[in-house]
Amino acid sequence: YYNINSTNFNRHTYDTLINCSNSSIFSSLDISQKASELSKDGEIRSLINQEIKKLTKEKRFVVVGRDVTTNKILLSADFETRLGRHVMQLVDENPQNILYDVITLKRTFDQVEELFTMIIMIKKDYNYYLDLSNWQLNTEVDEDAYVEAFPLLSDRIKFIQDLKNYYEARKTVFSRIERILPKEKDHESFDEIQEWRTTTLQGPKSGAKIALDKLEHYEKKLNG
Known part of the structure; x- marks a missing residue:
């Protein structure tokens, strides 16, 4: 005040x-x-x-x-202008309605938090991204995309849980494929199978595990 x-x-x-x-x-x-x-x-x-x-x-x-x-009271006219502009970019809704709902608490705290999270996300400039490595950029894009696609925290958590189930299923399918591969060294196709395992199977299989690990880490952040 x-x-x-x-x-x-x-x-x-x-x-x-x-x-x-x-x-x-x-x-x-x-x-x-x-x-x-x-x-x-x-x-x-x-x-x-x-x-x-x-x-x-x-x-x-x-x-x-x-x-x-x-x-x-909204504590800054300049802030209102900036918030309204960002909201127009993010949500197909009248920004004045969003502002009024925020102030009167008609929206949940999760919804308000997500609105400001998206605004912070949009304000990152190119210098922020230039400092990221390849894997950091992938992680950044993934997490921003989750917010973009699922602004509500509850929706995003549910999606992450569903996605975890999907990658768990991928791991299961890859393991099933690996189990049916002949392992006998005297098998006529042993060398070909080993090469295929190394060049074709291991990459996607490892990718499913890495994706699952990232999702579990992100889920902990959401529930933090």
Whole structure:
């Protein structure tokens, strides 16, 4: 909140805000919910309204919605512009609706988190990618693609689990193929089979295991 040390805020208001801050309720996206609790106090609500009038007059902040108990404030007009632009690139939906839903907590915390994750992803410039090795780039593209295809965390986790099942099945099929290969050294096609095992089978089989390991690592990050 704007300038809580201002003389416009009396001691009761100041103590209320400090107590809230000390209990860590302003962490993460909890601000809007606690703003609603604070604004139930008529005196605090009146002071907040006074501050809002000054802030909007100075065009330093943007008020995106109000109701009986709560004033929802977006803390930067410039931020709103940037967020709106990125959202338009990412989601086929009116960015103002997304912003309003975010502030009023109509969207889940997971959805809000994913929105900001996608914005951070888009803001990477070419210098970021130039520093990546081949395997790092592959991992980066995979993880960004998961977010692009499945913005909601719950959907992405389900997809990763399904994909893990797929690569487990690939490993099973490769092992089944390997088991039917003749292993006797006196087999007429032994040399040909060994060469095929090395040049053709081992690559895809190892790839399935590597892909599964990466998915398990990524799943741990998601559940982190």
